[in-house]
Amino acid sequence: MMRVYIEQFITWLAVEKGYSPHTVLGYRRDLVEFQRFSSTFTDDPRAITAQQVQAFVGSLYAGNASASVARKLSSLRSFYKYLQREDVVEADPVSGLAGPKLNRHIPVFLTVDEVFALLEAPMTKDRYYRRDRAIMELMYSTGMRVSELVGGNIEDFDFTTEMVRVRGKGNKERLIPFGRAATEALRLYLPERDGLIVARMARGQEAERKALFLNGRGTRLTARSVERTIQMYGQRAGIATTVTPHGLRHSFATHLLEMGADLRMVQELLGHVSLSTTQKYTHVNIDHLTRVYDQAHPQASRGKEPE
Secondary structure, three states: OHHHHHHHHHHHHHHOOOOOHHHHHHHHHHHHHHHHHHOOOOOOHHHOOHHHHHHHHHHHOOOOOHHHHHHHHHHHHHHHHHHHHOOOOOOOOOOOOOOOOOOOOOOOOOOHHHHHHHHOOOOOOOOOHHHHHHHHHHHHHHOOOHHHHHOOEHHHEEOOOOEEEEEOHHHOEEEEEOHHHHHHHHHHHHHHHHHHHHHHHHOOOOOOOOEOOEOOOOOEOOHHHHHHHHHHHHHHOOOOOOOOHHHHHHHHHHHHHHOOOOHHHHHHHHOOOOHHHHOHHHHHHHHHHHHHHHHHOOOOOOOOOOO
């Protein structure tokens, strides 16, 4: 019986909520783990007690990091909220159960100089340097996720207004400006894209006419390929930290806040549902402001011991 309700919930997440296959798989994995644990008590989700849920969460601490425990508990909360909405259960056995305390993760980001060095890293000797430059310019100009980038279609871009329609988590759409530098990089790349499509059609294969970014075979580029490409250019640029697509997203948000952008505007651009998710960038911003103050204000260094 438990498995039936789990599958109904999973279908609801995929169809009604529009969650990605990867996210849906994570929910299923967490809930199946709970089903296996609870099967020693009952296979009926209506008969599960708060004490049994607490025992399950307690068992997780033996082999999981706090973040994993928190995620599994979150999956269980969502499942029981769904069952309540569907009038399957009256009481929620997960309600009131505290999860583990998590350390606030401060995002890793690049300095402005590091970003510029990264953007200049593609060279004419690189086979797809126009495409790679366009990818990095666009990611830094918009802060979009790598999944949003590779899922983007040519029709999503308005080069007149320099706006792009992005489909984010839960298939929610938002509009983001992408600026002159990204526009120029994209215009230089588009003939290369068209050439890949023509070559694919010449081989008698169906062309990827919608996708913006293509690989050498003329098919839609994958997130993993973008990750490898950006990491390679980061190493070439001599950047000490490993550069990732998410690092460019963090850099986009951090640099906007450093220049005085409104936090809610950054939230909208990033596609965050909750403002608290965006607020993690304010910690980085405060650190930056403190350093600038210490370096520039005449009174900042008074009374400090010389280093």
